[in-house]
Amino acid sequence: MTIGQGSRHPKPEDISAIREAISRFDPSASTTIVGQDKAKLRDVFAPTAHSKALDPATTLVLGARGAGKSFWASVLYNKDTRRLAGDLYPRLELGKLRVEIGFGGVSRAGVSKDQIDKLVPPGQEKTSAAPFWQAVIAGAALKVTEPDQKHLPKEMLKRFADPQDWADAMAEVDDELTNQGETLLIVFDALDAISEDWGRLSGLIDALMRSVWELRGFNAIRAKLFMRPDQLSELTLRFVELPKLRSGAAKLGWGQADLYGLMFARLAFDEEAAEAFGLFVDAQGLGKPPEKPEELRTWKLSSNKTLQEKLFEAMAGNFMGAGPRKGKTFDWPYNHLADGLGDVTPRSFLILMQNAAERSQSRDSGALILLPQTIRDGLREASKVRIDQLHTEYPWIKRVLQPLAGLRVPAEPQVFFDAWIENATVEAAVKIARKENALTPVPINPSRKSDLSDREPDLAERLAKMGVLTSRPDGRYDMPDLFRIGAALLKKGGVTPKA
Structure with missing residues (x-):
């Protein structure tokens, strides 16, 4: 059967396949910079507004819980996802980037919390933290000029007890990178995992910011810090250049079109539901989804709200009730997921949709993939999870x-x-x-x-x-x-x- 625009009503099995794909969305939407939960190619979605966050020249990246800080840190570090990000953000020239981890909050991701506690004992943050972070930076940088050696922080502290030795070694790395036309980016993520004690955390991050700021003297060595805005405002940071660092920061904000684009992209590249989703999209007269992630930049459903609304109304109906008084299904999730600062995160959005799909599976939803009532139920789950996440901090x-x-x-x-x-x-x-x-x-x-x-x-x-x-x-x-x-x-x- 030839599929023409609007010529085919989706089959029940297509509806079911798409619904099941949404129900498989990771409810935690959590990512670690390395390991089993690292960013995967099929999950990469690149909103235009996030270009600054991935730019090696941007030192500070701010994002609420669940906004994608660890996801982008992982995308930058792992070669396959960095290559894809380079295709999606060609201006950034990410192909010329070398990326090392300064701190990532999990095993095999830069320096560990145990190493920090041993080399910067509690109470000694003012005197020991800055040399320690310089040692971490040196260990990452020397992989350029001394690739076959290990560069543990303890060894780096001894080797660079004289600050001039550190400056000379870093200058050598900088020259090597410049000659090769490359840039080294040292990524620091999950900074709240450095310490549970907020007073100690303030001292450690204060020293980290000072050490990172000093890298401005080099041509090809950069650092990137991923932080939550509340961390930046609540921690007692005394770093005098903090206003400059903050003014140049990138914010990981997600607009309504970004979140629906993310959702539709995940469906387009779901191994079990891609074909069904493609048929469903085509049946609405919206063309065909991309076959490769690199094509997301030009896919209209990535960013066109009018087309996104048409597709989602086909999935969930027009309204949250019998008429428009209860709101449009397309607008309702975004409007109800914002916190008091106006931020809506992919984590909350995906939890809502995932829970709605699960609940729709057990009900008679007819030709709809998601029932409006299950979208309300999904909001209840997203709210519960958000409070649980707040409770950890x-x-x-x-x-x-x-x-x-x-x-x-x-x-x-x-x-x-x-x-x-x-x-x-x-x-x-x-x-x-x-x-x-x-x-x-x-x-x-x-x-x-x-x-x-x-x-x-x-x-x-x-x-x-x-x-x-x-x-x-x-x-x-x-x-x-x-x-x-x-x-x-x-x-x-x-x-x-x-x-």
Whole structure:
């Protein structure tokens, strides 16, 4: 049978194959720079706005949890994905890049946390951290001129006890790279894994930034740091050039078209569903998906929102309810997945779609791949996962959200404060933070015994910085659905916490 534009209704088996492919999306969407979870060719999707993040000249890359920091670090480090990224971003000349790992947070990814703890003992960050990071940088750089030798940080510290020796060795590497027309990029990812103690983490990252900044004197040696924006703002960093570093930073932002493009690209290259997806796309009069990842740049469904909306409405229907009052299926996920800072991440988006597909499999969905009700259910799952992820970094977050369960938002600030006061929330959260050596939920003056009474406004301000709370123009507090649903707050006309 010849397939013409709009001439064929998708077969049930095609619908099922596509739905099953979406249900196979990795719910964690987690990536490590090396190892089993490293970036894979079939998962590479390159939004135009991310070009700056991969540019070797960009030192600092900022992205929220799940925005793709470790994914891009892995893409840059591994040769096959770097080659593909070079095709997708030809201006960056990634083919002339050598990439080494300074720190990656997992085994066989640069220096380990154990090495850091041994060579920079707790309390000695001010004196020992800068020489240590210079030793790590030297170890990565010397692979250019001394490729057959190991360059462990301990050995590098001894070898370059004299700073001039370090400068001379780096200059030799720089000259060699320049002569070969290459650039060395040293990648630092998963920086929160350096230490669980936020005070120590501040000292270590402060020294790392100073060491990286000094590389500006070389022509062909660069470093790239992947960090979360909240890390940058919450850590007590004293690096004097930080404003310059921040001003040149790239942000891993994801627009609505980027996320749907990512989803459709994953379906286009799914080994088991590519054919079914191709037939489905063609049946909507949208042509054929690309056969090679290199063709994603010119595939209209990568970035054209109008065409994306047409395809997704064929997959999930036009509206979230009987009519437009409940919102369009195409817009609804993006609008409800944003945090208080306006960020929507691939992790949350893929979790929503994956969960919706799983639930649609067990229901009579007819010709639809995803049912609107399952999309709402997917938001519930994405909210739960996002709070769980926050809890790993801020172990007090669930204790702070717990007293708010059942509140209806938006609400006056005092409603929040009263709930926290009644449950002694600030005191309990500070206790948890101290036990876990985590960032405290409110500022604490270590030089004197802090009075934690009347600190509820400070707690609200902390949540606002994290994107968990927002303040409306009329002064009332609101909570984005991404957190509200998992925290069991209510909202008129909004998705209820429980299905």
